[in-house]
Amino acid sequence: MTVQAHSTMTDAEAAGRGRATAQPFAQVWTGGSEFELRTFDRPQLAPGESLIRLTAATVCGSDRHTVSGRRPGACPSVLGHEGVGIVEETRGDVPVGTRVVFSVTSVCGECRNCRRGLxxxxxxxxxxxxxxxxxxxALSGTYATHIHLPAGVAVVPVPDSLPxxxxxxAGCAVATVMAMCEAAGDLQGHRVFVNGIGMLGLIAVGAALARGAAEVIAADPHADRRDLADRAGATETIEPGTELSDIDVALELSGAEAGVRSCIGSLGIGGTAVLAGSVTPGPTVSIDPEQMVRGWRTITGVHNFEPHHLAEAVEFLAADGAALPWEDILGGPIPLTDLTQEFAHPTRGLRTIVTP
Structure with missing residues (x-):
């Protein structure tokens, strides 16, 4: 069934409907910095599908890039891909009433890449x-009261201990870092370099320590971000451009050309660089094949994640991840009706909580 938006709402009307509204509504991005609050028909669920009543979303930097014009996106659309909520209706395996997070991808499960575990x-x-x-x-995003999840979206229950x-x-930043750690291999006793201390970089610091890294060095140009990395347990924080060597694992989250060069150049014998920040076109970075061959060095990339990484993300957040400085990582909460203002004047923090 095609789900069409059929009316706009005032902020007062939205507030009056409350959390238990039978008819979903969402902030629809209509281009530039403009959002419009609209109501939607409830979807008729196909086998394997679910309707989740959202209890919170977080604003990812990639959505800010979409709104600012730095990244293309479908328009009009319901943005937002990090969220948590309660299963309200389902024709899937997770019972109604279960609190869940979900993957950012909807996949077929049958193509060659799916069959290969990609x-x-x-x-x-x-x-x-x-x-x-x-x-x-239509209801594909988290800046809404509800999200409609097709059968190809992984869903993972969340323990009550997690705010x-x-x-x-978990559904973007943390699961992506779990995929990076898997690509990096065993971190036990290793020297790890994390370049770029945004949300993913900060999670990477905590995840590397949780996986037994002997040393975690974090780089970022901003002093407040380096302070967050210190509080997350980083062994040392440095400014970009500081020369490093003998790094076992370099995790690149900035996407900057200089950051990629720094990560590759820092690798010691047998070292691995995992790139995840380079998600938009940028300058070409050259490598010395002899250096790679003689040094048994590896360069790999990670984009999105697999369902088991989402489960690992929830486990991490419920255990070692709880010690991260969440009081400064998260801003808000703000109501869904304030989303336009949030994109114009971001709340302090690496993620802003949005509640419907």
Whole structure:
């Protein structure tokens, strides 16, 4: 069934409906810095699908890039891909009433990439918070009271110990870092370099320590970000451009050309660089093949994640991740009706909590 938006709402009308509204509503991005609050028909669920009543979302930097014009996106659309909520209706396996987080990808499970365990690169992938509000998957994003999850979206229950704002980050930032750690291999006793201390970089510091890294060096140009890395347990924080060597694992989150060069150049014998920040076109970075061959060095990339990484993200947040400085990581909460203002004047913090 095609789910179409059919009316706009005032802020007062939205506030009056409350959390138990039968009819979903969402902030629809209509281009530039403009959002419009609209109501939606409840979707008729197909086998394997669920309707989640959202209790919180967090604002990812990639959505800020979409709104600012730095990244293309479907328009109009319901943005937002980090969220947590309660299963309100389902034709899937997770019972009604279960509190869950969900993957950013909807995948077919049948193409060559899916069969190889690379469902993140499914040949027919659709993404949470990236689909047109005028398509059959209109309620695809988390800046809404509800999100409609197709059968190809992984869903993971969340323990009661995890606050909503913390849990919401599992579905993008934290699961992506879990995928990076897997690509990096064993971190036990290793020397790890994390370049770029945004949300993913800070999680990477905590995750590397949780996996037994002997030393974690974090780089960022901003003093407040380096302070967060210190509080997350980093062995040392440095400014970009500081020369490093003999690094076992370098995790690159900035996407900056200089950051990529720094990570590759820092590798010691047998070292691995995992790149995840380079998600937009940028300058070409050259490598010395002899250096790679003689040094048994590896360069790999990670984009999105697999379902087991989402489960690992929840486990991390419920255990070692709880010690991260969440009081300064998370800003808000703000109501859904204040979303336009949030994009114009961001709340302090690496993630802003949005509540419907």
């Amino acid at each position: 469902s993140a690169k499914c040949t027919s992938v659709r993404k949470v918070g990236h689909e047109s509000a005028e398509s059959e998957w 909503d704002g913390v849990a919401a980050t």
